Amino acid sequence: MIREQFRILSREINGRPLVYFDNAATTQKPDVVINAISEYYQDYNANIHRGIHTLAEKATEAYEGTRRKVKEYINASSSDEVIFTYGTTDGINLAANSLGRATLNKGDEVLISAMEHHSNIVPWQMICEERGAILRVAPINDAGELIYEEYLKLLSEKVKIVSIVHVSNSLGTINPVKKIIADAHAVGAYVLIDGAQAAAHLGVDVQDLDCDLYAFSSHKMFGPTGVGVLYGKRAVLDLMPPYRGGGEMIKEVTFEKTTYNDLPFKFEAGTPNIADVIGFSSAIDYINALDKNSVQEYEKKLLEYGVSKLAEIDGLKFIGTAKDKISVISFIIEDVHPFDIGMMLDAGGVAVRTGHHCTQPLMDYYNIEGTVRASLSIYNTEAEIDILAEKLKAIVKIKRK
Amino acid sequence: MSDQSINEIQDEIIDEFAILGDDKESTVFYIMELGSNLEPLEDRYRIDSNLIKGCQSKVWLEAELEDDRLVLKADSNTDITKGLISLLIRVLSGQSLDNVINADLYFIEKIGMHNVIGSQRSNGLASMIKQIRLYAIAYKTKLQSQS
Numbered sequence: 001m002i003r004e005q006f007r008i009l010s011r012e013i014n015g016r017p018l019v020y021f022d023n024a025a026t027t028q029k030p031d032v033v034i035n036a037i038s039e040y041y042q043d044y045n046a047n048i049h050r051g052i053h054t055l056a057e058k059a060t061e062a063y064e065g066t067r068r069k070v071k072e073y074i075n076a077s078s079s080d081e082v083i084f085t086y087g088t089t090d091g092i093n094l095a096a097n098s099l100g101r102a103t104l105n106k107g108d109e110v111l112i113s114a115m116e117h118h119s120n121i122v123p124w125q126m127i128c129e130e131r132g133a134i135l136r137v138a139p140i141n142d143a144g145e146l147i148y149e150e151y152l153k154l155l156s157e158k159v160k161i162v163s164i165v166h167v168s169n170s171l172g173t174i175n176p177v178k179k180i181i182a183d184a185h186a187v188g189a190y191v192l193i194d195g196a197q198a199a200a201h202l203g204v205d206v207q208d209l210d211c212d213l214y215a216f217s218s219h220k221m222f223g224p225t226g227v228g229v230l231y232g233k234r235a236v237l238d239l240m241p242p243y244r245g246g247g248e249m250i251k252e253v254t255f256e257k258t259t260y261n262d263l264p265f266k267f268e269a270g271t272p273n274i275a276d277v278i279g280f281s282s283a284i285d286y287i288n289a290l291d292k293n294s295v296q297e298y299e300k301k302l303l304e305y306g307v308s309k310l311a312e313i314d315g316l317k318f319i320g321t322a323k324d325k326i327s328v329i330s331f332i333i334e335d336v337h338p339f340d341i342g343m344m345l346d347a348g349g350v351a352v353r354t355g356h357h358c359t360q361p362l363m364d365y366y367n368i369e370g371t372v373r374a375s376l377s378i379y380n381t382e383a384e385i386d387i388l389a390e391k392l393k394a395i396v397k398i399k400r401k
Numbered sequence: 402m403s404d405q406s407i408n409e410i411q412d413e414i415i416d417e418f419a420i421l422g423d424d425k426e427s428t429v430f431y432i433m434e435l436g437s438n439l440e441p442l443e444d445r446y447r448i449d450s451n452l453i454k455g456c457q458s459k460v461w462l463e464a465e466l467e468d469d470r471l472v473l474k475a476d477s478n479t480d481i482t483k484g485l486i487s488l489l490i491r492v493l494s495g496q497s498l499d500n501v502i503n504a505d506l507y508f509i510e511k512i513g514m515h516n517v518i519g520s521q522r523s524n525g526l527a528s529m530i531k532q533i534r535l536y537a538i539a540y541k542t543k544l545q546s547q548s
Contacts, residue, residue, distance in 0.1 A: 014425040337479040339458055340433060344481075347429035347517075398434055399480075 002379050005030040005286075009379060016349030019384045024169050024197055024328055024375030025353055026219045029283070033223060036282040040275045047271055049248065063274055066281035067264070070229055073284050074214065075205040080263040081237065083230040084272055088196040089119040091215030091230035092163070094267060095192050098240040099161060099213070100127035103190065108133045109158045111189070113151070113175070114140045114365055115168045118358040120194045124163060133160075140365065144171035144320040152183060159189045166198035170357040170373065171320025172303075172328030174202070181211050190236060196220055200377075201299065201326045203292055212236045223283030224276035230267070237263050244269040295378055302376045302385070303327040309389040314396050319371045327376035330357075333392070336399050338372045341392070345372075348391050407500055410492045411508035418512040428517050429481065436483030439490075442476035453525075453532050458482045460529060464536035469544070471501050471537050475529075485518070485526055493533055498544075501537040506530060 003009050006028045011018050020028060040062065046055035048063050064079075071079040085091040104110070110124045114137050121135075128135045136159070138151040146164075155162075162184040167174050181191045192213040195204060200221035206214050213236065218227040232240070242249055242260055246269035251259040260266045306329050310316055315334030332338060342354035355370040356363045363370055374388060405413075421427045446463040453460045458479040465472045473494040475486040492508065493501050509515075515523045 016426070337458070339479045340436075340481050343518075344426070344429050344433060347426040394430075395433075398430065399437060401437075 005032070006379055007031060013349040013351070014347055019350040019380075019387055021374040021376060021380065021384070021388065022351045022353050023377035023380075024220070024357075024373065026225065027200065027222050027377055028379070029222055029224065029279075030286050032286055033279045033282045037224060037275050037279040040278045045275075048274055049265075059274060059278075062278045062281070063272070066277045066284075069281050069284045070231075073204070073288070074199075074229075074231055075207050076231055077207060078234065081232055081234055083232065083237070083264045083267045084277055085215070085228040085230050086226055086273065087217045087219070087228035088194060088215045089123075089228075091213075091228050092119055092192065092194060093123045094230055094243045095163075095213050095215065095232075095240075096123035096127045098243045098267075099190060099192075099236070100124075100131060100133075102239050102241060103160045104128070104131040104133040106132035107158065108160045109136050109156070110134070111136045111138060111151075111154055111159045111162045111164075111184075113138045113146055113164050115144060115146070115171060115173060115359065115362050116163075116165055117169055117194065117196070118360070119196075120163055120165060121361070124161075134158075137361075138164075140362075143322050144168065144173045145322045146173075146175055146180075148176070148179075151180070155183060155187050155189070157187055159184070159187055161192065162189045163192040163194065165194040165196075166204075167195075167201065167326050168320065168359075168362075169197050169328070170330055170359045170362055170371065171322065172197075172325035172330070172375075173320060173322035174198075174324040174326060176324075177211070178209050181209055185210070197326065197328075200287070201296070206231050218276065218280040218283060221283055222286055223280040226273045227276045227280045234263065237267070240267075242266050242269070246270045248272075290378070298378060299327040299376060302380055302382065303329065305382050306374065306376065306385045306388075309385050310392070313389065313392050314400065316392070319366055319368070328373060329376070330371040330373045332368055332371050333396060336395060338370045341372045341395060344395050345388070345391055348387075350388055350391060352388075407492055407496055407504050411506070411511075414488060414491070414508050415511045423513070425517055428512075432484035432488075432517070433480045434484070435487045436477075436480035436485075439476070439483045439487040440474075442474055446474060447476060453528050458525070460486065460525070462486075462529065462532055462536075464533065464540075466498075466540045466544075470495055470497055471533075471540065473533065481518070482522075482525070485514075485522070486529065489526075489529060489533065498537045498541045502534055502541065 008028050044055045044058040046059045048060040067079045067082045070082045124135055136154050138154055139147050141147050166177050177193050184191045190212040193211045195214050195216040199216040212233050214231040219225040249261050249266050249269040251261050317332050319330040338354040353373045447461050451461040451463050460477045462475045473490045477483045
């Protein structure tokens, strides 16, 4: 039933049915999302906000409709707190540059964790260098879980910003973000949560979490690429200066002085990615129409099945065995390079990701070059996991000959 | 030393791959098998100066001159790349410098390698071939300056 809504899933790769296990990189898009994008271009393509004609009115309504839908999806208190970005990376760059400039001074600290994606490392390194601030890293244990006591030890009055991933892309670990946020607030730090991997798998309630900023991407939750959201509490967004200048983000411009627009527009300079924001709206509708509990149960069942099947393979070692994790299975096989595994699986129609997954410091921690990562989504099946396991067995057989 | 000509060996490889048909999975498995059978390079050759630039996986290539013929040894950290190298070694190692320099390596296209290994790998393979030719040219220049 679900698979029929994703046309791409019925195609073949090298004469074999596609098995798509690269959902943590990007999910596939259901037909409703693809149709919404074509419909915009075919029926009401226009630039938004300033136009007075019918098409502009309709496009603006659809674009702002997505904002209201996102507000509901993450339970923000106002749609003014929903800033459209080009993706999670873009949102974190906005936050680092803007909140970083507003809060960081020489000797201040930014605290991240050892399991961060490069997107939640590099922007902070850059702003720390500019402001003379120091980047601190909270360590993890071998299972791939944050060592909470160490995190608490690093939290001091010097820490102005904590930026932590909700769900690790390489390991699948779910971090206890609510607690992380509360403890960071106790020392007066602002908290950004990188929600790229969480938004599709977990329900996100930004008011319940009490995070100051939350960044995520549309394309990892069945929506189009090139769209993301940076949620921010109004009080926090108000103290953040604009990051990019241009059209849309201004109230009045003279050569002497410019006054900036109100939220959320002060952070949305230039013509945004209108079509894909509209497509994103359909992706949220799509997720909302699914039963959240049964989706989570199904993904949990897939994960358990996958782990039990892959555990049978000779020399296979799981990387990331947190108690609380989403349906991401990262592993290495003794004496077989992840790249060889990825190439051979692809030749047989199975799409996985191999390498460092943009988390090189994390790979350094495990002292490995990279892993093979199978990341599962709602349209994957146990039969597909069987295919993966069989192919891995065949690969190992060649090597052990 | 190879008694077969470069083209005889290439034709042999083309025939072998023809048996696999156009099934990509069997082809990739075969290349990986070739790779895992390749004699590993001694540690003293696995040095940075033997690394080939432009390859995504690590490739070490050592070329020596024996009786005016080029002898190649190579290794990689991935078996598929090793498999590709083993084909190049089979075709070019033990051949005369001029034959290596002037070789038309048509087997790569004939066995549909580009489609099997993708564009990034293909660039890596091209870098390996280029490096082998450079070694041959360097040895030739050296021999000429000695005579």
